[in-house]
Amino acid sequence: MATPQTGRTKTAIRAVPTTGGAKKAGGPPASVGDADYVVPVLQLHLSERKVNLAFWSTLAATAVLGILDLPVAVLVGGAVVVARHHARTAPSIPG
Numbered sequence: 001m002a003t004p005q006t007g008r009t010k011t012a013i014r015a016v017p018t019t020g021g022a023k024k025a026g027g028p029p030a031s032v033g034d035a036d037y038v039v040p041v042l043q044l045h046l047s048e049r050k051v052n053l054a055f056w057s058t059l060a061a062t063a064v065l066g067i068l069d070l071p072v073a074v075l076v077g078g079a080v081v082v083a084r085h086h087a088r089t090a091p092s093i094p095g
Helices: 048-064 070-089
Strands: 016-019 035-039 044-047
Touching: 035 048, 044 048, 048 070
Parallel strands: none
Antiparallel strands: 016 035, 035 044
């Protein structure tokens, strides 16, 4: 996406789920079942447990601080639980 002021493109920082591969450049390879997330710009590897902890903690903090109303936080949390359950139980498409 190009910005109107500079004409340069912005790079989004997002976690990319990966399985396997090396944890760090030159490091030992991860086990095949080890799911982790990589922040591309920082080359930071985070385990799925840490990403989940950060998400739920942030959601709870926004509800406690009043940034999100409690019913909205409950709806968001419920939607995430349903979406994750659906993604894990859905049959994979061979490709």
